[in-house]
Amino acid sequence: MEVWHDGHRQANLVKRYSNGKVSVVWQPSLCIHSAVCVGGLSKVFHPKELPWITLEPATTDEIVRQVNQCPSGALTWEKV
Numbered sequence: 341m342e343v344w345h346d347g348h349r350q351a352n353l354v355k356r357y358s359n360g361k362v363s364v365v366w367q368p369s370l371c372i373h374s375a376v377c378v379g380g381l382s383k384v385f386h387p388k389e390l391p392w393i394t395l396e397p398a399t400t401d402e403i404v405r406q407v408n409q410c411p412s413g414a415l416t417w418e419k420v
């Protein structure tokens with residue numbers, strides 16, 4: 341089976357990725373693998389690499405805008 345990204349089969353896992361201004365919260369159990377995040381901002385969301393989310397290449401605005409597009413609620417964000 342293809343490896344989608346780290347930890348996606350661990351039901352209660354919650355991961356946080358921060359750039360010092362915003363934290364992206366990812367709940368793999370909610371992810372429906374629509375790839376909206378990957379298609380919209382591939383410099384941040386790259387499921388074949390570990391970690392699969394790296395915030396540094398994008399601005400906070402870009403990150404928030406993309407996270408808001410996640411159709412399942414698997415990605416959310418919080419102010420740091």
Ligand code: SF4
Pocket residue numbers: 370371372373374375376377378409410411412413414415
């Ligand atoms: S946009 Fe949301 S549901 Fe779709 S792959 Fe990304 S995290 Fe998963």
